[in-house]
Amino acid sequence: MSSTKASVVDPGMTASERPGRLAAGQDPVKRQQILDGANRVFSQMGFDAASMNDITREAGVSKGTIYVYFNNKEELFIDLCQQYKAALFDGIYQALESNNSDLREALIQFGISLSTLITSNAGIRAQRVIIGVAERMPSMSSSFYEKGPKKGLALMRALLDKHVAAGSLAIEDTELAAYQLSDLFHSGLLRRRLFGQMELEPEPEQIRKTVTAGVDLFLKAYKA
Amino acid sequence: MSSTKASVVDPGMTASERPGRLAAGQDPVKRQQILDGANRVFSQMGFDAASMNDITREAGVSKGTIYVYFNNKEELFIDLCQQYKAALFDGIYQALESNNSDLREALIQFGISLSTLITSNAGIRAQRVIIGVAERMPSMSSSFYEKGPKKGLALMRALLDKHVAAGSLAIEDTELAAYQLSDLFHSGLLRRRLFGQMELEPEPEQIRKTVTAGVDLFLKAYKA
Amino acid sequence: MSSTKASVVDPGMTASERPGRLAAGQDPVKRQQILDGANRVFSQMGFDAASMNDITREAGVSKGTIYVYFNNKEELFIDLCQQYKAALFDGIYQALESNNSDLREALIQFGISLSTLITSNAGIRAQRVIIGVAERMPSMSSSFYEKGPKKGLALMRALLDKHVAAGSLAIEDTELAAYQLSDLFHSGLLRRRLFGQMELEPEPEQIRKTVTAGVDLFLKAYKA
Amino acid sequence: MSSTKASVVDPGMTASERPGRLAAGQDPVKRQQILDGANRVFSQMGFDAASMNDITREAGVSKGTIYVYFNNKEELFIDLCQQYKAALFDGIYQALESNNSDLREALIQFGISLSTLITSNAGIRAQRVIIGVAERMPSMSSSFYEKGPKKGLALMRALLDKHVAAGSLAIEDTELAAYQLSDLFHSGLLRRRLFGQMELEPEPEQIRKTVTAGVDLFLKAYKA
DNA sequence: TATGAATGAGGCTTCATTCAT
DNA sequence: TATGAATGAAGCCTCATTCAT
Numbered sequence: 001m002s003s004t005k006a007s008v009v010d011p012g013m014t015a016s017e018r019p020g021r022l023a024a025g026q027d028p029v030k031r032q033q034i035l036d037g038a039n040r041v042f043s044q045m046g047f048d049a050a051s052m053n054d055i056t057r058e059a060g061v062s063k064g065t066i067y068v069y070f071n072n073k074e075e076l077f078i079d080l081c082q083q084y085k086a087a088l089f090d091g092i093y094q095a096l097e098s099n100n101s102d103l104r105e106a107l108i109q110f111g112i113s114l115s116t117l118i119t120s121n122a123g124i125r126a127q128r129v130i131i132g133v134a135e136r137m138p139s140m141s142s143s144f145y146e147k148g149p150k151k152g153l154a155l156m157r158a159l160l161d162k163h164v165a166a167g168s169l170a171i172e173d174t175e176l177a178a179y180q181l182s183d184l185f186h187s188g189l190l191r192r193r194l195f196g197q198m199e200l201e202p203e204p205e206q207i208r209k210t211v212t213a214g215v216d217l218f219l220k221a222y223k224a
Numbered sequence: 225m226s227s228t229k230a231s232v233v234d235p236g237m238t239a240s241e242r243p244g245r246l247a248a249g250q251d252p253v254k255r256q257q258i259l260d261g262a263n264r265v266f267s268q269m270g271f272d273a274a275s276m277n278d279i280t281r282e283a284g285v286s287k288g289t290i291y292v293y294f295n296n297k298e299e300l301f302i303d304l305c306q307q308y309k310a311a312l313f314d315g316i317y318q319a320l321e322s323n324n325s326d327l328r329e330a331l332i333q334f335g336i337s338l339s340t341l342i343t344s345n346a347g348i349r350a351q352r353v354i355i356g357v358a359e360r361m362p363s364m365s366s367s368f369y370e371k372g373p374k375k376g377l378a379l380m381r382a383l384l385d386k387h388v389a390a391g392s393l394a395i396e397d398t399e400l401a402a403y404q405l406s407d408l409f410h411s412g413l414l415r416r417r418l419f420g421q422m423e424l425e426p427e428p429e430q431i432r433k434t435v436t437a438g439v440d441l442f443l444k445a446y447k448a
Numbered sequence: 449m450s451s452t453k454a455s456v457v458d459p460g461m462t463a464s465e466r467p468g469r470l471a472a473g474q475d476p477v478k479r480q481q482i483l484d485g486a487n488r489v490f491s492q493m494g495f496d497a498a499s500m501n502d503i504t505r506e507a508g509v510s511k512g513t514i515y516v517y518f519n520n521k522e523e524l525f526i527d528l529c530q531q532y533k534a535a536l537f538d539g540i541y542q543a544l545e546s547n548n549s550d551l552r553e554a555l556i557q558f559g560i561s562l563s564t565l566i567t568s569n570a571g572i573r574a575q576r577v578i579i580g581v582a583e584r585m586p587s588m589s590s591s592f593y594e595k596g597p598k599k600g601l602a603l604m605r606a607l608l609d610k611h612v613a614a615g616s617l618a619i620e621d622t623e624l625a626a627y628q629l630s631d632l633f634h635s636g637l638l639r640r641r642l643f644g645q646m647e648l649e650p651e652p653e654q655i656r657k658t659v660t661a662g663v664d665l666f667l668k669a670y671k672a
Numbered sequence: 673m674s675s676t677k678a679s680v681v682d683p684g685m686t687a688s689e690r691p692g693r694l695a696a697g698q699d700p701v702k703r704q705q706i707l708d709g710a711n712r713v714f715s716q717m718g719f720d721a722a723s724m725n726d727i728t729r730e731a732g733v734s735k736g737t738i739y740v741y742f743n744n745k746e747e748l749f750i751d752l753c754q755q756y757k758a759a760l761f762d763g764i765y766q767a768l769e770s771n772n773s774d775l776r777e778a779l780i781q782f783g784i785s786l787s788t789l790i791t792s793n794a795g796i797r798a799q800r801v802i803i804g805v806a807e808r809m810p811s812m813s814s815s816f817y818e819k820g821p822k823k824g825l826a827l828m829r830a831l832l833d834k835h836v837a838a839g840s841l842a843i844e845d846t847e848l849a850a851y852q853l854s855d856l857f858h859s860g861l862l863r864r865r866l867f868g869q870m871e872l873e874p875e876p877e878q879i880r881k882t883v884t885a886g887v888d889l890f891l892k893a894y895k896a
Numbered sequence: 897t898a899t900g901a902a903t904g905a906g907g908c909t910t911c912a913t914t915c916a917t
Numbered sequence: 918t919a920t921g922a923a924t925g926a927a928g929c930c931t932c933a934t935t936c937a938t
Contacts, residue, residue: 003320016325043232043359044359045359045360046270046271046272046356046357046359046360047272048270048271048272048273049271049272049360058403071436077404095340101302113275123271125359127355128356128358128359129356130419131351131355131356131418131419132270132352132355133270133354133356134351134419134420135267135269135270135349135352135420136268136269136270136273136354138420141419141420141421142419142420142421144419145415145416145420145421146421147420149419150421173437175412176411176412176437177436179411179412180411180412180437180438180441182411183407183408183410183411183415184404184407184408186407187400187403187404187407188399188400188404189371189405190405191328191367191373191407194355194358194365195354195355195358195365195366195368195369195373196358196359196362196365196366196369197365197366197369197370198373210400213400213404214395214404216442216445217404217441217442217445217446218445220445221440221441221444222441
């Protein structure tokens with residue numbers, strides 16, 4: 001479990017060392033401590049096989065404390081999934097949002113950011129867990145998709161639209177094209193990772209190569 | 225559960241009506257009856273949330289009987305996953321294996337077969353279930369991948385190699401190209417389906433359009 | 449717990465010794481076995497302090513079995529209370545219902561039956577348990593009262609009405625008179641027993657004396 | 673919970689507003705504040721279903737404070753029960769103790785006081801709670817009975833003895849007669865209230881009528 | 897051979913009590 | 918001194934598995 005994505009919060013001291021007294025369920029450090037433990041357990045076991053006892057042990061807090069911060073197992077899971085979204089997708093859209101003169105370079109940069117994240121150990125685990133409960137908790141997987149992939153797709157589509165308008169690209173259906181491009185970013189990586197066919201995170205070089213090949217394929221076919 | 229993929233086996237009579245007496249755990253009809261019930265329950269609940277009682281009820285068999293045919297819940301699940309593979313991937317490689325003179329048409333036919341299956345309700349459920357347990361049962365998801373996507377990829381790569389050798393395509397890395405093509409088959413479909421962003425199975429027309437666009441993009445970029 | 453009222457059912461053999469196979473939750477012997485254990489625990493601890501584990505142990509069945517026969521702790525309790533009612537009140541109204549020429553003797557016989565039951569160990573425990581939850585489960589205590597005391601009161605009132613009509617008694621409010629008589633049956637017994645001021649069941653002689661005194665007081669005052 | 677009997681103590685200011693500093697667990701105002709909260713919770717839930725958290729909230733005191741004033745839940749309950757006794761029975765014996773020339777009037781006055789109290793909402797709740805734990809905490813219910821009913825009975829018996837000696841009453845067993853009279857005070861009221869068959873407190877007029885009828889029945893039968 | 901009642905470990909959650917602040 | 922966050926034992930209930938019928 002050591003390669004799990006590091007906690008977003010790093011206060012430099014444990015909850016109990018911190019000065020002052022916080023209201024019940026209000027200590028963000030302890031809250032994060034629980035979420036980190038839950039992350040380790042949920043991403044290894046999935047929602048249903050994870051036990052609150054496991055989480056208790058992994059988080060290093062007592063059972064009662066977890067229930068001060070989260071009403072029940074499901075709410076803990078939901079909060080964790082929101083954190084997955086934030087951790088995965090926050091701040092990766094810069095490459096697209098900054099005003100780039102060079103389309104190819106912008107797409108490659110964005111593709112690398114995105115592929116790196118979604119093929120990382122943490123990213124794969126998060127996606128597995130969320131896909132695993134998609135049938136029973138559809139709202140959670142929907143919201144994950146909307147916060148993540150969907151937003152990136154919209155930005156890419158807007159970028160493509162701009163270039164179509166400028167005459168540098170010739171694309172009939174830019175929505176479909178955005179989907180194609182986003183899939184080309186991680187061809188041969190994401191699916192194999194999801195199904196456990198690739199045990200280790202892909203090397204940066206491999207990601208760069210895959211993304212570049214995808215972008216070039218895309219641009220070659222769609223150039224005006 | 226009514227839209228679940230129908231049983232592959234249809235014996236025309238129930239197990240108990242059949243003549244002759246079979247050794248314990250040897251009646252293939254009863255075995256399939258159990259697998260069908262298990263399929264309905266596992267694909268709706270996932271492995272861990274499914275209960276053997278649910279499966280008992282859904283399959284119309286007694287608990288003891290299930291344990292005659294399968295040693296435990298996990299083995300039942302493994303056998304079911306093997307059936308998923310067979311049901312999903314058996315017989316869809318014909319389009320590639322038959323000697324096709326027209327590459328484009330062959331790819332489109334294969335792409336349609338593949339996309340239709342893996343975006344079907346049954347296909348999505350099977351993938352969700354398997355991805356959901358990939359962390360804990362890596363061998364199962366691996367074998368699913370190998371029987372399914374991997375085989376198709378190998379065939380496609382061989383086809384591409386042939387065309388590269390024949391000079392009709394110019395591809396440096398045909399392995400990567402096969403991955404790209406396989407992803408282009410279901411751009412905008414598979415991921416949205418997996419995350420529950422698309423509730424209904426895509427229409428055949430939508431699949432055809434997506435596959436065709438993917439193949440054309442691919443061929444335009446890689447033509448010699 | 450040994451002085452607890454004996455089981456109503458006495459099959460002469462334990463559930464597991466009985467021949468034949470009964471459907472889940474359908475074996476009346478096992479059901480009674482559970483109710484007997486529950487009776488011992490609930491009447492000693494009250495509803496809330498009783499634990500299902502205690503009942504499990506006391507009944508000599510496994511936890512799962514209890515939940516086959518009763519959906520949850522509360523339903524087990526409700527069924528037990530209905531059994532309390534039946535055990536306490538079934539068949540004690542004969543003395544009133546049979547056509548008695550001698551009013552005094554009929555009242556004394558009935559009073560003795562009633563007082564004996566409701567001051568018995570089992571009767572006191574049942575009343576304590578039911579009074580203890582009356583605030584939170586009003587329907588249960590209501591139904592207990594209606595099946596028990598209320599019915600006896602109605603019969604007594606009818607008898608008094610008959611004698612008033614016949615001119616042998618002079619009572620203005622026969623409803624109130626019935627209440628008075630029923631309280632006189634156990635003067636100095638019931639309340640002390642309920643509050644634990646009288647540890648042992650009253651002797652038959654003491655009950656007879658109390659009932660007789662009550663009836664005589666009543667008749668002396670109300671004779672025409 | 674609004675109809676709960678008001679606190680006996682009314683200091684006119686909250687504990688924290690009061691001047692001076694009291695030793696831990698020594699502030700009678702705070703102590704009463706806790707008992708009031710405990711009363712509301714215990715009388716609604718019973719001892720076992722009541723949680724210390726509920727009491728904390730209802731009393732407006734912190735959990736630590738409760739444990740300064742009371743060693744544990746049971747001791748808090750015991751103290752509360754003693755307060756029930758005091759609240760219910762203190763000062764209702766005047767009607768009997770003052771030198772009354774008119775027996776009938778004295779009995780009616782006392783009966784009304786007594787019946788009003790023990791059929792009041794607070795009185796019923798207190799009795800239910802105490803009866804509910806009588807099996808497990810016999811000393812508590814005993815002491816309740818001794819402080820309450822028993823004392824009244826002794827006074828009534830003494831009064832009856834006096835009148836027997838004076839020749840105005842003809843009673844063989846004055847102890848039994850006192851029990852009878854005390855039960856006649858609340859015929860048709862107490863039991864129905866305890867079992868939840870009478871939701872509202874009886875009207876004063878109804879109490880008066882019941883008591884008067886009881887006393888008259890009693891005196892008619894026992895007059896010399 | 898097929899059945900399903902029974903088992904009991906283990907799941908989620910609550911709550912009396914403690915103790916650092 | 919008063920607070921309330923933290924603890925962890927124990928509560929109710931479920932469920933994979935067994936075995937007598």
